[in-house]
Amino acid sequence: MRIESGDDTTLRNHVTTCPKNASYLNPEIQYELLDLSSRQIQDVIVKEINSSKCFSVIADETTDVAGISQMALCARYVTKLENRHVIKESFLTFAAVESGTGEAIAIKMKNELERLGIESKYLHGQGYDGCSAMKGNVKGVQAKVKERINPNALYVHCSSHSLNLALTDACKIKDIRNTFQSLNEVFKFVRSSAKWSSILAKISGESQTNFNHTTLLSFCETRFVERHSSVLRFVELYDCIIDVLEILENEGDANTSNKAHQLLVCITNIRFVLPMCVIEKIFSITISLSRQLQSPDLDLLACLEMAENILLLLTDMQQNAAQEFSKIFKVVSATCAKQCVSVDLPRSAKLDFRKCAAGSENLIDAESFYRSTIFEPFLESVIESVTLRYRDHKNVISRLQRVIPIYLGEANFGNELYDFYQDQVPDGEEVFNSELQLWKAKWNSVEVRQKPRNALETLDQCDPMFFPNVNFLLRVLATLPVTTCSSERSFSTLRQLKNYLRNTTGEDRLTSLGVLYIHRNYTVDVNLVIEQFVTIKRRWMLS
Numbered sequence: 019m020r021i022e023s024g025d026d027t028t029l030r031n032h033v034t035t036c037p038k039n040a041s042y043l044n045p046e047i048q049y050e051l052l053d054l055s056s057r058q059i060q061d062v063i064v065k066e067i068n069s070s071k072c073f074s075v076i077a078d079e080t081t082d083v084a085g086i087s088q089m090a091l092c093a094r095y096v097t098k099l100e101n102r103h104v105i106k107e108s109f110l111t112f113a114a115v116e117s118g119t120g121e122a123i124a125i126k127m128k129n130e131l132e133r134l135g136i137e138s139k140y141l142h143g144q145g146y147d148g149c150s151a152m153k154g155n156v157k158g159v160q161a162k163v164k165e166r167i168n169p170n171a172l173y174v175h176c177s178s179h180s181l182n183l184a185l186t187d188a189c190k191i192k193d194i195r196n197t198f199q200s201l202n203e204v205f206k207f208v209r210s211s212a213k214w215s216s217i218l219a220k221i222s223g224e225s226q227t228n229f230n231h232t233t234l235l236s237f238c239e240t241r242f243v244e245r246h247s248s249v250l251r252f253v254e255l256y257d258c259i260i261d262v263l264e265i266l267e268n269e270g271d272a273n274t275s276n277k278a279h280q281l282l283v284c285i286t287n288i289r290f291v292l293p294m295c296v297i298e299k300i301f302s303i304t305i306s307l308s309r310q311l312q313s314p315d316l317d318l319l320a321c322l323e324m325a326e327n328i329l330l331l332l333t334d335m336q337q338n339a340a341q342e343f344s345k346i347f348k349v350v351s352a353t354c355a356k357q358c359v360s361v362d363l364p365r366s367a368k369l370d371f372r373k374c375a376a377g378s379e380n381l382i383d384a385e386s387f388y389r390s391t392i393f394e395p396f397l398e399s400v401i402e403s404v405t406l407r408y409r410d411h412k413n414v415i416s417r418l419q420r421v422i423p424i425y426l427g428e429a430n431f432g433n434e435l436y437d438f439y440q441d442q443v444p445d446g447e448e449v450f451n452s453e454l455q456l457w458k459a460k461w462n463s464v465e466v467r468q469k470p471r472n473a474l475e476t477l478d479q480c481d482p483m484f485f486p487n488v489n490f491l492l493r494v495l496a497t498l499p500v501t502t503c504s505s506e507r508s509f510s511t512l513r514q515l516k517n518y519l520r521n522t523t524g525e526d527r528l529t530s531l532g533v534l535y536i537h538r539n540y541t542v543d544v545n546l547v548i549e550q551f552v553t554i555k556r557r558w559m560l561s
Contacts, residue, residue, distance in 0.1 A: 049527055050554065054547045056530035059540045063093070063108045064135050070095045072493040073136070074143030074171075075127060076107065077159075078505035079115060082512060084521040087115045089123065090505040090512070091130055094143070094314070096477065096496050103477040105496060107314040107504040109536045110134060112512065112529045120151055124162030131167075141168045145499025148175045148183065170439060172414050172494075177321050178311040178501040180411070184403035185304065189297075191399060193392050197293035198237075198245075200284045201252060204259065205236050207277060217265060222258045229254055246301035253298055260286065260357060286359050288384075292350045296393050299346055300400055303328055311501050317473050318415055318498045319422065325408050332401050339397065343389040363387055418495040421454075421488055422476055423461040423469040435491065443487055450487050457488045511535050 020026045021033065033041065042051075067073045073095040082088050091110045096103055113130050115123055131138055144163055146152035152159045153175060160173035189195055208214050219232040234255065235248045252259070263285075266278035284290055307324050310316055335342045354361050361384055417434050419425050432454040436447050443450050461469060470476040473496035482489040515531050516523045523531075534542075 052530035054550050055542045056533035058542055059533050059537050066097050067093055067095050068137050070097055071140050072142050072497050073140055074497045074499045076145045076499050076502050076505050078502045080509050082516050083518055089113045089115045090508040092504040094497050094499050096493050103474050105315045109508050112532055114525050118151055120157045120159045120162045123159045124166055128167055138167045141171050142494045143498040144171050145174045145502055147179050174414055174499050176502040180407040184407040187403040188399040191396050193289055193293045194396055197290055200290055202237055204281055205234050208234055218258055218262045221261050222255055246305045249298050286357055288361050291353055292388050293392055295346050295350050303331055312503050316500050317496050318500050319419055320472050321500050322411055336397050339394050343393045347385045421491045424471050426458050426461055453487050457485055
């Protein structure tokens with residue numbers, strides 16, 4: 019392809035003039051060159067991991083186009099860049115997993131780490147999703163990794179996945195669930211035809227309102243909280259969507275007209291408009307955390323601090339539910355009035371109201387009813403779900419976070435830390451506790467606002483020669499995985515490399531191409547590749 023494009027005359031001359039036994043176009047030779055190039059990048063990453071003496075593994079699985087279960091293995095570790103500590107999450111390899119049991123995956127993970135040359139004794143954290151095969155305390159991957167590699171490798175459930183599950187649990191409330199289903203049906207219906215999408219774009223473009231978007235965005239199948247973007251667009255284009263459905267109802271064929279009429283009835287109803295606005299309000303608070311969780315340099319302590327801030331805001335809304343819902347209800351009333359939607363109570367309102375507010379039948383009105391049956395239950399469910407899902411994360415760092423200067427208040431916390439990490443503390447318990455006391459004394463005279471609040475900031479101010487054990491604990495805290503986003507992002511590369519036309523690509527070639535593509539910022543030394551290539555002893559068997 020490069021020769022036919024006319025851009026590479028050197029390659030053309032080589033192919034046309036080289037000896038037949040030195041063209042280097044044989045597939046086996048190409049595999050060797052790819053492997054040497056990718057191995058050069060892997061060696062740099064492995065050297066950084068081993069020199070940091072503390073890392074976590076991040077793994078996730080997916081099925082490729084050939085039906086093979088692929089595990090993407092990444093490492094999270096701390097390194098220094100321009101005299102500052104930074105967190106890196108680096109892709110290591112793809113690995114085919116024949117069995118989905120925790121034992122098989124843990125063995126595969128151990129073998130891959132040994133093959134790459136990574137010191138397994140430095141493994142102190144592991145991050146996966148929350149399925150039973152991964153998080154099981156007896157037969158799960160996290161339990162088998164502790165058994166086979168390092169018993170102190172703390173397991174952290176992906177924080178982004180935890181947030182998604184929390185919001186999924188909260189959205190099981192009847193009116194919220196029905197609204198999401200209706201939204202999804204509208205997205206599918208309008209986006210199923212390019213003609214209908216163009217009608218929506220035309221109507222929104224001709225509107226006097228300056229819309230930021232002119233098309234609908236489908237629900238994300240894997241990141242539930244990102245559905246907020248879809249809801250925002252729907253709310254923005256709500257009037258235009260109704261115009262499109264009315265056009266299709268009047269001018270479409272029988273099936274199209276019938277479907278458009280059904281959707282119009284669904285979305286021009288107070289029990290759709292109000293939950294839609296409630297969802298928009300709540301998700302506008304949680305979307306900031308979800309976006310921050312995509313960043314690889316976020317540590318677990320900062321993640322939990324952000325989750326606490328969200329819970330505080332939601333709790334404040336819960337305590338002032340009447341005032342907060344009044345603002346939402348005014349927006350709902352204006353939206354409904356514009357589309358001639360009646361803001362009234364359903365026929366079963368009195369019965370429902372008695373269930374949620376016994377003895378207050380004479381106070382029944384639309385705002386009170388919908389606040390009691392939709393807004394308050396949904397808000398309470400979100401708070402409970404987020405609190406429950408992040409409880410395990412708090413337990414994981416409950417000991418380690420006490421090393422951060424802002425949390426140094428409790429005395430005698432060193433005993434618990436020593437009991438857990440005594441294999442990594444060579445000087446004994448007395449020296450360990452004395453060092454923690456010196457560390458505490460160092461920060462006693464510092465004002466609270468000047469104390470570091472996370473592991474990276476503290477590492478920058480921790481002398482590893484004077485505080486070696488504290489430095490180790492801070493590295494463990496910083497390297498504990500927050501999300502599995504790095505592994506999930508590698509699946510995008512997997513889909514590009516191993517597609518329908520190249521579904522027989524082998525594991526070695528797949529990993530080599532994946533490493534070269536994902537780590538494009540690394541420079542491959544071609545001369546070093548050539549030097550290593552010529553040292554390989556190969557013997558061709560000709561028949």
